[in-house]
Amino acid sequence: MRLELVKRPQHSTLFSALSPFIALGLTLIAGAIMFSLLGKNPVDALYYYFIDPLRETWSLHELAVKAAPLILIAVGLSVCYSSNNWNIGAEGQFIAGAILGSSIPVLLPGFQSWIVLPLMLILGMAGGAAYGAIPAWLKVRFNTNEILTSLMLVYVAQLFNDWLVRGPWRNPQGFSFPGTVRFHEYAVLPEIWPAAGRANWGFVFALVAAFLLWFMMSRTLKGFEVKVLGQSPRAGRFAGFSSSRMVFFAFTLSGALAGLAGICEVSGAVGHLNEKLSIGYGFTAIIVAFLGRLNPLGVVAAGLVLALTYLGGEAAQISIGVSDKAVRAFQGMLLFFVLACDTLIHYRIRFVGARAGAGEAMRHV
Amino acid sequence: MFDAIIITIATAATPILIAAIGELVVERSGVLNLGVEGMMIMGAVTGFGVALTTGSPWLGFLAAAVVGALFSLLFGFLTLTLVTNQVATGLALTLLGLGVSGMIGEAFIGQPGVKMGNISIPLLSDLPFVGKLLFGQDPIFYLSILLTLAVAWFLFRTRAGLTLRSVGDNHASAHALGIDVIGIRYMAVTFGGACAGVAGGYLSLVYTPQWIENMTAGRGWIALALVVFASWRPWRVLAGAYLFGAVSIGQLHAQALGVGVPSQLLSALPYLATVVVLVLISRNRRLTMINTPASLGRAFVPDR
Amino acid sequence: MKKTLLSLVTATAALALATVAAEAKLKACFIYVGPIGDFGWSYQHHQGALEMQKNLGGEEQVELAYLESVAEGADAERALERFARSGCNIIFTTSFGYMDATNAVAGKFPDVKFEHATGYKRDHPNVSTYNSKFHEGRYVQGIIAAKMSKAGVAGYIASFPIPEVVMGINAFVLGAQTVNPDFKVKVVWANTWFDPGKEADAAKALIDQGVDIITQHTDSTAPMQVAAERGIKAFGQASDMIAFGKETQLTAVVDNWGPYYTERVKAVMDGTWSQVDVWGGMKEGHVVMAPFTNMPDDVKAAAEAAVEKIKGGFEPFTGPITKQDGTEWLKDGERAENGVLLGLNFYVKGVDDKLPQ
Secondary structure, eight states, X not given: OEEEEEEOSSXXXXXXXXXXXHHHHHHHHHHHHHHHHTTSOHHHHHXXXXXXXXXXXXXXXXXXXXXXHHHHHHHHHHHHHHTTOOOOOHXXXXXXXHHHHHHHHHHOXXXXXXXXXXXXXXXXXXXXXXXXXXXXXXXXXXXXXXXXXXXXXXXXXXXXXXXXXHTTTOOTTSTTOSOOOOOOGGGSOOBSSTTTOOOBHHHHHHHHHHHHHHHHHHHSHHHHHHHHHHHOHHHHHXXXXXXXXXXXXXXXXXHHHHHXXXXXXXXXXXXXXXXXXXXXXXXXXXXXXXXXXXXXXXXXXXXXXXXXXXXXXXXXXXXHOOOTHHHHHHHHHHHHHHHHHHHHHHEEEEEEOHHHHHHHHHHHO | OHHHHHHXXXXXXXXXXXXXXXXXXXXXXXXXXXXXXXXXXXXXXXHHHHHHHHSOHHHHHHHHHHHHXXXXXXXXXXXXXXXXXXXXXXXXXXXXXXXXXXXHHGGGTTOBOOOOOOOOOTTGGGSTTHHHHHHSSOXXXXXXHHHHHHHHHHHHHSHHHHHHHHHHXXXXXXXXXXXXXXXXHHXXXXXXXXXXXXXXXXXXXXXXXXXXXXXXXXXXXXXHHHHHHTTTOHHHHHHHHHHHHHHHHHHHHHHHTTOOOOHHHHHHXXXXXXXXXXXXXXXXXXXXXXXXXXXXXXXXXXXX | OHHHXXXXXXXXXXXXXXXXXXXXXXXXXXXXXXXXXXXXXXXXXXXXXXXXXXXXXXXXXXEEEEEOSOOTTHHHHHHHHHHHHTTOSXXXXXXXXXXXXXXXXXXXXXXXXXXXXXXXXXXXXXXXXXXXXXXXXXXXXXXXHHHHOXXXXXXXXXXXXXXXXXXXXXXXXXXXXXXXXXXXXXXXXXXXXXXXXXXXXXXXXXXXXXXXXXXXXXXXXXXXXXXXXHTOEEEEEESOOXXXXXXXXXXXXXXXXXXXXXXXXXXXXXXXXXXXXEEEOTTTTSEEEOOOOSSOHHHHHHHHHHHHHHHTTOOSSBSSEEBTTSOEEEOTTOBOOHHHHHTOOOOBTTEESOOOO
């Protein structure tokens, strides 16, 4: 007996709605089994993972802090992937944005005015967009595989940043430790509601970006162009769309948003540029984009869920001593189940009996 | 001293070579598995654990290969049977591998492992200069060279290899010719997983015989880059792995000799070189057509 | 009736006592930058935490909570806040990169005590800083290396050019030069705290360049294994690595955080905790040498004598010391100031390397 997929004539509305819940349910079951194997009470563990971090205001703010870069990067990627362009190097664009945006407070510490922060944000987006344009240009000009070039450029950006903060940009008063000077007050991204918690305007940017891109994708011609070129480049060309221009659009858009996330992280949550900036937001965001099924609004939900697993992982570690390794395993399982369940939207699964399978094999001979 | 340096380079190159050869076969069949790092670390932890319990590094390598293959089947089931996105599934596999290996390995921390020794052939191993180089390394080193040879022969000299490449080049026509596209891809993915497992085992059984979390430290990603760097040619993978090994070892020697160079720049060189090579092979469309598996990363659903 | 009353009183008293005991149970929390399974930096901090718990009466008296592999940035601040809110009485933040997060959260929770390792900022009265004089141990290693080495050159696997590491290299050289004024050290920067493969490669490169003693300021046991394989001697780092080189390890500088953690948590229990800036060494028991092994008795005696000298108050960075470029740093008998040491960014004479700037 084996599985066989039968394409549905139309994608299933029922499973579109149900599949995230089926996936979540399966993840919870698998998670419970994993926790039991680790010798922990699964109900407790799941409580600390998914409920405990939502109980207090400060923790909700932290959720926003953690989710903001994930959502910002992932909404850009969702458009990029919908257009069938595979930008795997958002981490590099995140760093490029952080570096270019930080250049103002680091190189011109005396320049203190309200205009500094907006300039930093714009430079951050420009840095990310420019870094994202490299694999786009290579793809259009030389037909180079963008998955691989964008991935390689991540390492280059990480090493360049490492060199900067240990060398030319190092804080002279920092006892030779890597890292730039702390940003002055005009260069710090403010918190939304400082009395309640640490969430900064980066989260608002993320929500706005998600809404704008959702609007673009579902209500404008540009969104239609993205989808047509993504599903069938040939059809897109007949419709008069340029796939070269689309490559640049997709990469600079996702790059700019990753760059914005980078500068928001540096000027909001951290307060200076250092060598520990890159902790994998750009890669985790790929997962977020798929968890949100490449829909900008879905990405918001997915970003929050994934951020919750980080916070919950900490809560579970403190309260019942679940190892932090469980977090990654958990995220991996969640993504597996979501991807698997989404298959149900487009396909029906049929079990083919052994005899039919054998007959099939015969015909192939 | 010179032969010692070459042996060091060989040790650094071998795990990347094995993982990359496996991934090369996978990609030649048209599948992009970004989970190499995850499969490698699973191989490293099981290889270490089994060798520690049984005392036999050979059993450790066997277990590493089996676990790597099983882990890759998870990827295969999702991407081939359930046609999920290969990029996302590969990333999820890496996440899962890093997490699960950390949990399994907690018991092994701080324990010296079992090292697979070097072979020794009377007389030959004692030859000046080439003795150690040719006849005195660890068995897996020889396996990696044989593997390259075997894969090169298989892909370009056998009918089955031709079939595998045709699946990677154009799965629709391959299917029309009656080839079992999914079946062949399953086999390729499993082979790639077993290779990644062995490569991971090499880290925890030969390179540095111990278990430490995240001990692959990005070598799976380098193997992925290498496959493209080599434009999907086994012998070029071998050359690339040794070039990469030579650059990273050479940099350490340059430092010990007191040559001051920004180490970040040197570390970035392999990645920049890969981009340049990618550009060079891609700009010539004919060359690309010959080498690149055209169906790479695209899902295939047989319609009937 | 009387009996009932009595039992009621006893019950109440018992209950009250139980409440007191529950309140008296102290919660000590630790945040680690790496996995506690690194068998190096974070592992040793965790060992210190466990030792502290044992010293102070076990789980009944001290509740221990920890978070491992916490990134130094936004994540650290969140983790610390969660700790503070979950009832931790004292929080140890065990990596330099937690400095700003520690001070930010300490400002919000004045009743919680914070102890930051290896940093220099104490913005609030509830923040202490602590560090260990690992360079004292490296000085002793230098003496042993110079006595054991036939080549007169040792190999040093370094992580990143931060003052801590530069201090260690210099102290090693100074120790070695007391035995052999021409002793040289070759340095290789691995640019990682933790990558067993790369550390092993660095060790091999150094050995191929003719060094016959290896020491390291990176965290894994890989260099020890390489040294064992190639039949030369080596020093362990952070923890006693004798299991990885029974015939190889000469000694190791062991980060011994247990005594400090015990002292500070006890101070919180007793209500005597106050802000300090501690830089403890061998004298205080914060730096301990693993047993001297695989060496002749005269070398062992010299090493033990050096340890005693340091315990008696000797500072390895005491003049005359010449900088690498030949200029004078410290005059005869002059001790380096702590401030200079903690920001050290130059080599002393005898280091065969150019310090990356």
